[in-house]
Amino acid sequence: MAMWVFGYGSLLWKPGFDVAESVIGRLPGYARSFCMRSIHHRGSVDRPGLVLALDADTGTACDGMALRVAPGTEDATLTYLRERELVSSAYVEKTLEVQLEDGRTVEALVYVIDAAHEQYCGGLPLEEQAQIISGAVGGMGPNTEYLFNTASHLTQIGLHDPSLAWLHDRVKSLGA
Secondary structure (H helix, E strand, C coil): CCCEEEECCHHHCCCCCCEEEEEEEEEEEEEEEEEEEECCCCCCCCCCEEEEEEEEEEEEEEEEEEEEECCCCHHHHHHHHHHHHCCCCCEEEEEEEEEECCCCEEEEEEEEECCCCCCECCCCCHHHHHHHHHHCEECCEEHHHHHHHHHHHHHHCCCCCHHHHHHHHHHHHHHC
16 A cells, blocks of 8 residues: 655655655645744754644645655655654644545645644744744754745645745745
8 A cells, every 4th residue: 555645844845755656635624834833953942943734723724745655665754754753742643634636535644733732833923923934043954944945835836825925925025
């Protein structure tokens, strides 16, 4: 059976594993938002950044990319993803149904936010998010790079996220 991973943030532009197929997909019941404080990759303990997470939200859906893992690399991919995504236990690993653009439905590995975790910060106003993102830097680089790469790749695959588009423009203006 094929292993699928649902990408909605950095997995869109930096999966880090061999992808055999990628298809636009929709994950019902979750919304993409900057609701996780990043103290490792895009911020620090002293100055946390923000990264995207999937926040449970009945009646919504997140559009992203379903990535089919290259056959024979499933175990290595799972090990890699767990090291990357579960570094602080703020994400919870789940297997959920993703509806693909071509009509198929697949079971995909998905990393969603644990709303009880101390890094969870859902509901921050967009302006506050922009201020945080514009100044944070972590082990993987500036928080702005994360935002700009994600917004760019969503545009490239034809997906529009109004909040990310607003944040992209606002953070660009703050850096001008």
